[in-house]
Amino acid sequence: MQQDKLLAGLKTIVGEEHVLTSLEDLITYAYNAIAPIHDELPLAVVSPGDRKEISALLHFANKWNIPIVPCGSGTGLAGASIPTPGSVVLLTRRLNRILEIDEANLTALVARV
Numbered sequence: 001m002q003q004d005k006l007l008a009g010l011k012t013i014v015g016e017e018h019v020l021t022s023l024e025d026l027i028t029y030a031y032n033a034i035a036p037i038h039d040e041l042p043l044a045v046v047s048p049g050d051r052k053e054i055s056a057l058l059h060f061a062n063k064w065n066i067p068i069v070p071c072g073s074g075t076g077l078a079g080a081s082i083p084t085p086g087s088v089v090l091l092t093r094r095l096n097r098i099l100e101i102d103e104a105n106l107t108a109l110v111a112r113v
Helices: 003-016 023-030 049-063
Strands: 045-048 066-073 088-091 095-103 107-111
Touching: 003 045, 003 095, 023 045, 049 066, 049 088
Parallel strands: 045 088, 066 088
Antiparallel strands: 095 107
């Protein structure tokens, strides 16, 4: 029941079509080239479309104590994105326009085209 409530909340934030929960999708984002065998799956893979959705997602995750694991292009070659059990993978694929690169702080400001 708790999981259904959490998934419903995620779908409210980013839209049902941007919350992936099938076994195939969860397995896809549960490993990378560095550690290809990983037995634990995330709760969901979520693809926000703008900073408002990201902010709402992070607020929601903080309220429910859900770990967020960012995922960029998803090649799995950097070994940077291995979700923990019950976490939510924040997939950035809908944020596909770079607005600014801040080299000093190692950040990028991106938006959706």
